Amino acid sequence: MRACVDIGGTKVAVSLSADSTSPLIGRRSEPTAKTGDNDAVAQQILRLIYQICAEQGIDAASVDRVGVSSAGPFVLRDGLFELATPNICGGIAGPARGLPNNWMTAVLEAPLKQRFSHVRVENDAVAALEAERRWGALQGTDHCAYVTWSTGVGVGLCVDGRVLHGKNGNAGHAGHSFVSDDDGNALCGCGNRGDVEALVAGNSIARRFGQPAPDLFAAAAAGEPQALATTEALCRVMGRMLYNLIATLDLERISLGGSVFWHNRDFLLPRLAAEIDGKLAALTRDAVLVPAGLGERVGDYAALALLD
Ligand SMILES: [Zn+2]
Numbered sequence: 236m237r238a239c240v241d242i243g244g245t246k247v248a249v250s251l252s253a254d255s256t257s258p259l260i261g262r263r264s265e266p267t268a269k270t271g272d273n274d275a276v277a278q279q280i281l282r283l284i285y286q287i288c289a290e291q292g293i294d295a296a297s298v299d300r301v302g303v304s305s306a307g308p309f310v311l312r313d314g315l316f317e318l319a320t321p322n323i324c325g326g327i328a329g330p331a332r333g334l335p336n337n338w339m340t341a342v343l344e345a346p347l348k349q350r351f352s353h354v355r356v357e358n359d360a361v362a363a364l365e366a367e368r369r370w371g372a373l374q375g376t377d378h379c380a381y382v383t384w385s386t387g388v389g390v391g392l393c394v395d396g397r398v399l400h401g402k403n404g405n406a407g408h409a410g411h412s413f414v415s416d417d418d419g420n421a422l423c424g425c426g427n428r429g430d431v432e433a434l435v436a437g438n439s440i441a442r443r444f445g446q447p448a449p450d451l452f453a454a455a456a457a458g459e460p461q462a463l464a465t466t467e468a469l470c471r472v473m474g475r476m477l478y479n480l481i482a483t484l485d486l487e488r489i490s491l492g493g494s495v496f497w498h499n500r501d502f503l504l505p506r507l508a509a510e511i512d513g514k515l516a517a518l519t520r521d522a523v524l525v526p527a528g529l530g531e532r533v534g535d536y537a538a539l540a541l542l543d
Pocket residue numbers: 410411423424425426427430432433
């Protein structure tokens with residue numbers, strides 16, 4: 236048996252699967268552990284796997300392979316991945332960010348390796364990119380990206396048919412790039428002020444505009460002028476980031492997912508495309524934005540895609 240784990244800044248989800256083509260079974264999800272010692276997330280994953288096995292009547296000893304798709308960035312300690320995820324580790328940006336811990340990292344791969352013979356950890360956007368290339372909207376494309384617009388902003392990149400990883404497995408952290416000087420006061424969990432994630436991520440929208448992203452987009456869709464102006468500004472920031480990816484990497488297709496995008500995709504997709512279309516046509520005219528083919532299940536399939 237294999238366990239498929241999706242770690243986000245908001246939720247942790249775990250499913251089991253008999254092999255990489257079987258349906259996911261026994262899915263359990265709960266808020267990401269953020270209190271106690273910095274192995275809390277790893278212990279939460281182990282507990283969820285055991286709970287699913289008990290519920291499904293599966294011998295826990297038969298689970299030997301674990302794929303972990305996680306919000307990054309990562310740091311390597313003794314060759315093993317630890318999370319340095321801004322929305323989980325409160326020590327990175329300090330008390331101003333308001334997380335209930337002072338972790339600089341959360342250990343992940345080491346505690347799992349003590350229990351399972353095969354553990355593969357990838358950035359969630361990279362894993363989702365692999366899933367979208369295998370089963371979703373990026374099938375047959377060698378120059379592509381997956382972008383998640385959710386609690387945070389993540390990117391997975393593939394150029395010339397090769398998925399990009401980088402020196403610490405952190406390729407694709409364009410959410411922490413700067414595209415605007417709109418608001419230097421917006422603090423990202425990574426410690427930057429005014430980067431893309433600080434300006435447009437789901438958690439940032441709630442803190443900057445005093446209302447949750449779903450309420451803001453509902454007001455914009457209803458034509459409320461202030462909400463429309465705010466969401467147009469958010470699309471300008473995200474659209475610039477997407478344009479920069481296309482211009483830098485000569486991409487043909489970008490698949491988009493994540494809760495903020497997914498629940499507002501009819502509203503957002505044309506506005507994001509408008510930030511790209513018409514700019515430097517030689518680079519952009521053959522590039523398209525599409526909704527994730529795997530939809531809201533991309534996170535679950537992301538972990539499955541890591542286990543061949
Ligand atoms: Zn950042």
